[in-house]
Every structure is written in C-alpha cells, then in structure tokens.
Amino acid sequence: MSAPTRAWAATLAIALAACGAEPIPERPLPALDAEAYASRVHPVLRVSCASLDCHGDPGRPLRLYAEDGLRAQDALRGQPITVDETRWNAAAIAGVDPEAVAPDLHLALTKPLAVAAGGLAHGGGDVWPDREDPGYRCLRAWLAGESERPESIAACSEAAAAVDPYPPDAGP
Amino acid sequence: MDALRCFALVVAIAIGGCLGSTPDERRAAEIGTDPPEGPEHNPGNDCSLCHDFAVAGTVYLRATDATGLGGARLEITDAQGRSFEAITNPAGNFYVEVESGEGGFSVRDEGRTELGFDPAFPLHVRVTHGALEQEMVTSIHRERACNACHAATPGADSVGRVYLEAAP
Numbered sequence: 001m002s003a004p005t006r007a008w009a010a011t012l013a014i015a016l017a018a019c020g021a022e023p024i025p026e027r028p029l030p031a032l033d034a035e036a037y038a039s040r041v042h043p044v045l046r047v048s049c050a051s052l053d054c055h056g057d058p059g060r061p062l063r064l065y066a067e068d069g070l071r072a073q074d075a076l077r078g079q080p081i082t083v084d085e086t087r088w089n090a091a092a093i094a095g096v097d098p099e100a101v102a103p104d105l106h107l108a109l110t111k112p113l114a115v116a117a118g119g120l121a122h123g124g125g126d127v128w129p130d131r132e133d134p135g136y137r138c139l140r141a142w143l144a145g146e147s148e149r150p151e152s153i154a155a156c157s158e159a160a161a162a163v164d165p166y167p168p169d170a171g172p
Numbered sequence: 173m174d175a176l177r178c179f180a181l182v183v184a185i186a187i188g189g190c191l192g193s194t195p196d197e198r199r200a201a202e203i204g205t206d207p208p209e210g211p212e213h214n215p216g217n218d219c220s221l222c223h224d225f226a227v228a229g230t231v232y233l234r235a236t237d238a239t240g241l242g243g244a245r246l247e248i249t250d251a252q253g254r255s256f257e258a259i260t261n262p263a264g265n266f267y268v269e270v271e272s273g274e275g276g277f278s279v280r281d282e283g284r285t286e287l288g289f290d291p292a293f294p295l296h297v298r299v300t301h302g303a304l305e306q307e308m309v310t311s312i313h314r315e316r317a318c319n320a321c322h323a324a325t326p327g328a329d330s331v332g333r334v335y336l337e338a339a340p
Contacts, residue, residue, distance in 0.1 A: 053315030
C-alpha cells in the first residue's frame with residue numbers, strides 16, 4: 001500500500017471511530033489534589049512516563065520528576081521522591097491542559113491513550129490500549145477528583161503493580 | 173535611560189550569540205578536540221554526539237571505576253519481543269548498528285553488534301558478566317545513547333553509570 005493510501009486509510013479509520021464514539025459530556029475538573037497524586041498516581045507514572053528520556057527530560061512540555069528519572073536537585077539522586085517534586089508533577093499535569101472541559105478529554109489522558117481507542121498521536125507510543133486500562137482509570141480518577149473511591153484505589157494499585165520495578169519478591 | 177539599557181541588552185545578546193558554541197564546538201568540549209579513533213574511544217561519553225547507532229553505551233564493573241568493563245553481555249528486548257545481544261569491548265563500549273532488514277542479529281568483535289531490524293522502543297535491558305547481573309529498572313523509551321542518561325556523575329538528570337556491582 002502506498003504512503004498516501006495508508007494516510008488516507010488511517011484518516012478514514014479515525015474519522016469513522018470518532019463518528020461512532022459516544023460524545024463525552026463536558027464536566028469541569030476539580031482542583032487537583034497533590035497529596036492524592038503522590039500516593040495514587042505517582043507510582044504509576046514514575047515508571048511508565050517519567051524516565052529520563054521521556055517526561056523526565058526537562059525540555060519536554062510535561063516534565064515529571066521521579067526516583068529513577070529527573071530530580072529537582074543533584075543531591076536528591078538516590079533519595080525518595082519529595083513532597084515538592086510530586087506537587088510540581090501534579091501542577092505540570094494540570095498545566096498541560098488548563099482548559100480541559102472533562103477528565104476524559106484532558107490531554108494527559110488523550111495523548112498516551114491509543115489512537116485506535118480515541119487517543120491522540122503520542123511520541124512515546126500507545127501507553128494505554130483503551131480506557132479500561134488501569135493506568136488510564138487511575139489518572140482519570142485523579143483528574144476527576146475521585147482518587148479515594150475504592151475502584152480508583154484498586155485501579156491505581158493494579159497499574160502500579162504492573163510497572164513496579166521493585167516488586168516485593170525481586171530481592172535487594 | 174531605558175532605551176540605553178535596552179540597547180546594551182541587545183548588544184550583549186548579539187555578542188553572546190556570536191560567541192556561543194556551535195555543535196562542533198560543543199562536541200569538541202565533550203570529547204576533546206582530537207579524539208582517538210576506533211571502537212574503544214571515548215568510553216562513558218554520549219555516543220550520539222557523533223554517531224547514529226541503534227543503541228550504544230558503556231558498562232562499568234563499579235559506578236566509580238575509571239575504566240569500563242570488557243566482556244559484559246547486554247541482552248536487549250524491544251517492544252515487539254525481539255531480543256538481541258551485544259558484548260562490550262575492552263574499554264567497556266558496545267554499539268549496535270542496523271545493517272539490514274532481514275531480522276536477527278550478529279555479535280561481532282570490538283563491541284559491535286549487527287542488527288537485522290530497527291528496534292522498536294521501549295527497550296528492556298539486562299546486563300551480565302559472569303555471575304553478576306543487573307536489569308535496568310525502567311525501560312528505554314527513545315534514547316539510543318545509554319550514556320546520555322547514564323553520565324559519569326549522578327545528579328538531577330543522570331542516574332550515574334551503567335554498572336554491575338556495588339562498591340565494597
């Protein structure tokens with residue numbers, strides 16, 4: 001298949017998918033809770049998004065600090081993540097789409113979501129295959145102010161376990 | 173006075189721009205003006221400053237060692253589950269080059285691996301040397317030069333060298 005044909009087919013597929021999708025109702029986002037971000041969301045994004053060659057790169061629009069990624073100061077290398085760093089992460093996520101009209105339309109969700117599932121093109125690829133992915137549900141719950149719901153806590157725990165570089169049985 | 177200050181600022185910026193470093197000057201500052209040739213040169217430096225490798229880097233026995241570790245084996249798995257290997261040369265360097273689209277890989281001498289595909293990111297890496305083994309805790313999402321993130325001195329934007337053993 002030639003490149004123009006492939007491009008046209010991709011455009012048509014996206015258009016059809018968009019036409020067939022349920023419209024997402026507008027819903028103002030609450031003030032984002034940095035404490036909930038630190039406890040629920042950071043363990044997920046720490047590994048899947050915040051590596052030094054992705055959002056741990058200070059030159060990228062969404063800059064994230066993480067234990068194994070970018071630190072706010074040299075002296076923090078090897079130290080646990082700080083309250084300030086997670087607070088700045090929360091602010092950075094809010095800042096990528098300050099005028100989002102609904103959690104599901106927030107760029108922090110639509111960029112890493114697979115294009116086939118209604119997401120946008122993302123240089124880091126399709127992080128979440130669909131909206132049922134626990135990572136998506138975890139971040140969505142935080143954006144919606146629903147992080148402390150039992151189903152949200154479960155989603156965050158499941159997503160964090162899937163990417164945890166230090167699982168309990170991994171040894172020292 | 174404001175106009176004078178503005179003029180002085182513009183002149184300062186212009187002069188600064190003229191004196192600013194070019195890519196060649198930055199490269200020279202990083203690796204020296206007369207780098208040696210060959211696959212053992214510039215261990216620990218960011219290979220991508222001069223080369224276009226699929227993946228490349230330097231392995232050390234310990235994080236503070238002055239010289240790299242030869243004979244370390246890297247097992248790299250790409251996003252499509254394709255694995256390939258590289259073995260470091262005496263300087264600790266390894267480099268992987270895409271040679272064809274035929275699949276597979278071939279470990280050559282002097283730290284070189286020929287690859288039959290362009291690896292799909294993210295990559296997962298395991299490094300071994302004898303009984304020593306380290307698995308990279310995060311994935312490589314786009315950076316092909318390991319030493320770009322694994323600079324010699326750990327700091328805000330570097331996790332330090334790739335090493336296999338903690339200091340005694």
